[in-house]
Amino acid sequence: MTNFTRDFFIGLSNNKFLNEHARRWGFRFGADKFVAGTTIEDVIHTIRKLNMWGISCTIDNLGEFVSEKAEALKAKEQIIAILEAIYNENLDCHLSVKLTQLGLDIEQEFCVDNMREILDKARQYDVFVNIDMEDYAHYIQTLDVLKALRAKYDNVGTVIQSYLYRTEDDLEELKNVRLRLVKGAYKEREEIAYQTKEEIDREYILIAKKRLLGDAFTSLATHDHHIINELLHFIRENNISKDKFEFQMLYGFRREMQYDIAQKGYNFCTYIPFGNDWFGYFMRRLAERPQNMNLVMKDVFYSKDNQLKKEPIITGAVAFSLVMLWRARRKVRKEEVR
Numbered sequence: 067m068t069n070f071t072r073d074f075f076i077g078l079s080n081n082k083f084l085n086e087h088a089r090r091w092g093f094r095f096g097a098d099k100f101v102a103g104t105t106i107e108d109v110i111h112t113i114r115k116l117n118m119w120g121i122s123c124t125i126d127n128l129g130e131f132v133s134e135k136a137e138a139l140k141a142k143e144q145i146i147a148i149l150e151a152i153y154n155e156n157l158d159c160h161l162s163v164k165l166t167q168l169g170l171d172i173e174q175e176f177c178v179d180n181m182r183e184i185l186d187k188a189r190q191y192d193v194f195v196n197i198d199m200e201d202y203a204h205y206i207q208t209l210d211v212l213k214a215l216r217a218k219y220d221n222v223g224t225v226i227q228s229y230l231y232r233t234e235d236d237l238e239e240l241k242n243v244r245l246r247l248v249k250g251a252y253k254e255r256e257e258i259a260y261q262t263k264e265e266i267d268r269e270y271i272l273i274a275k276k277r278l279l280g281d282a283f284t285s286l287a288t289h290d291h292h293i294i295n296e297l298l299h300f301i302r303e304n305n306i307s308k309d310k311f312e313f314q315m316l317y318g319f320r321r322e323m324q325y326d327i328a329q330k331g332y333n334f335c336t337y338i339p340f341g342n343d344w345f346g347y348f349m350r351r352l353a354e355r356p357q358n359m360n361l362v363m364k365d366v367f368y369s370k371d372n373q374l375k376k377e378p379i380i381t382g383a384v385a386f387s388l389v390m391l392w393r394a395r396r397k398v399r400k401e402e403v404r
C-alpha cells in the first residue's frame with residue numbers, strides 16, 4: 067500500500083470528530099467483520115466459539131481519546147465487568163487494555179490507580195492483563211506505568227513494536243516480562259522508527275528469536291505467513307518449548323490460518339475488540355491492508371441481501387470521499403512518476 071493511502075487512513079483514525087460521531091452511527095462500512103459486537107454478551111458468544119476450537123482470546127474494550135476522568139472511570143468499570151464475565155463464564159481469555167482509555171492523558175497517577183484496581187481484580191480471578199502499546203507519544207509513559215505496576219503485580223505485561231529503533235535496547239529491561247511482539251500500527255517519524263517493510267520485518271524476526279531463546283513468555287502477533295513460517299522453523303530447530311510462546315492474530319483476519327496453527331498444537335490467541343468506539347481501530351486496519359477496502363465498498367453500496375442501498379446521503383458522502391482519495395492517490399502517483 068502506498069504511504070499516501072496508509073497516512074490517509076491513519077489520519078482518519080486520529081480524527082476525534084469522526085471517532086465521536088461513529089459511536090452514534092453503529093457499525094458501518096463492514097466494521098463488524100473486525101469488531102466482535104458492542105456488548106459483553108456479544109463478545110462472550112464469540113470467545114466461547116473460539117475456545118471450542120482450542121483458541122484462547124484477549125479482549126479489547128475499544129476506546130480512545132479519553133479526556134475526562136468520568137470517561138476513564140466508566141471504562142475501568144466496564145473492564146472490571148469483563149473480568150467478572152471471564153471468571154463467571156470460565157473463558158480461556160485474558161485482557162488487553164489501552165492506558166489512554168484509563169486516563170493516561172489526564173494524569174499518570176490517576177491512570178496507575180485505575181490499573182491497580184483492574185489488576186487486583188484480575189489477580190483474584192487469575193487473569194493476565196496486557197497493556198497495548200499506542201503511538202510513540204505514549205511510549206515512555208507506558209513503560210513507566212508498567213514499571214510502577216510490576217513492582218506489585220506479575221500478571222501484567224505490554225507490547226513491543228519492531229518498527230522502533232529503540233526496541234532492541236529496551237528488551238534487556240523487559241527480559242522478564244511477558245510481552246506481545248508486533249510490527250507497530252502507528253505512523254512514526256523516521257527519526258525514531260524504521261519505515262520500510264524489509265527493515266521492520268527483519269527487526270521483528272531478530273527480536274522474536276531473541277525472546278524465544280530467553281525465559282519470559284512471548285506472544286508473536288502477526289498475520290505475516292513468511293514471518294510465522296520462519297519462526298516455526300526456528301522453534302523446531304532450537305527445540306523451543308510450546309509453553310514459552312503463542313501466536314496471536316486479530317479477530318476477523320486469516321481465520322483459516324488461525325485454526326490451522328491451533329490444530330497443529332501451538333498456542334493460539336485471537337485479539338477480540340468490541341464496543342462502540344470501533345472507528346479508530348477499524349481505520350488502522352484499513353491502513354494496513356488495502357484488500358479490506360473491498361469490505362467497505364460492499365458495505366457502503368449493498369445491503370445484507372445484496373440489494374443496492376437507498377441511503378443516498380451517507381452513501382454519497384462516503385463515495386465522494388473515496389473518489390477524492392482515489393484522485394489524490396492518482397495525483398501523488400503522477401508526481402512520483404515525474
Ligand SMILES: Cc1cc2nc3c(=O)[nH]c(=O)nc-3n(C[C@H](O)[C@H](O)[C@H](O)COP(=O)(O)OP(=O)(O)OC[C@H]3O[C@@H](n4cnc5c(N)ncnc54)[C@H](O)[C@@H]3O)c2cc1C
Nearest residue numbers: 198199225248249250251287288289290314315316320337
Ligand atoms: C494480536 C495483535 C495485537 C496487536 N497489538 C498492537 C499494539 O498493541 N500496538 C501496535 O502498535 N500494533 C498492534 N498490532 C498491529 C501490528 O502492529 C501491525 O500493524 C499489524 O499486525 C499488521 O502487521 P502484520 O504483522 O500483521 O503484517 P503485515 O505487514 O500487515 O502483512 C504482511 C503480509 O502478510 C500477509 N497478510 C497480512 N494480512 C493478511 C490477511 N488478512 N489475509 C491474507 N494475507 C495477509 C500479506 O502477504 C502481507 O503482505 C497488533 C496486531 C495483532 C495481530
